[in-house]
Amino acid sequence: MFGDMMNMMGKLKETQAKVEATKKRLDTVLVDESSSDNKLKVTLTANRTIKSIEIDNELLEDKEQLEDYLILTLNKAITKATQINESELAAVAKEGMPNIPGMDIYK
Template sequence: MFGDMSKMMSQLQDAKKNVEEAKLRLNDILIESNSGNGLINITITASKQVKKIDVNENLLSDKEALEDYLILALNEAITKADKIQEQEMAIAAKKGMDFGL
């Protein structure tokens, strides 16, 4: 009984370690998104840190379009990051929670 509990605690610690490692990996995964047929290009990490925003200078005179394209590109990048985060966390948790079933 205690051997099973000890094994389960060890596996929980492994799962926690795997999740922490996955979180670190998310900082290195770059996601690119664009809108306005490439007038706005955004790069973020899978942990949702904005790394780069490129704006075509033709947009600089149209504040409303610039704002709209930024919102579209950022929302797309965040959606992609969310999906990658879900996948990475599921893999990390599964690796650490293999109870031999």
């Protein structure tokens, strides 16, 4: 019994280390998103950190339009980055979950 508990704790620590390594790796995974007319382009990491924004000069003439473009394009990029982030972290967590009766929600 005690050995099983120690084994489970070791596996949980190993999983935690894998989750942290995955988070670091996700800093290198880039998500690109553009407006439908390519006048605005953004790049985020899968950890949802903005890396770059490219704005067409035409958008600089209309503040409201630029704000709308930024909101729409950034939200699309954040959604993509979040999906990548959550699926990667869920895969690591699922792999490291011990077999506990009644806790099969991760399968």
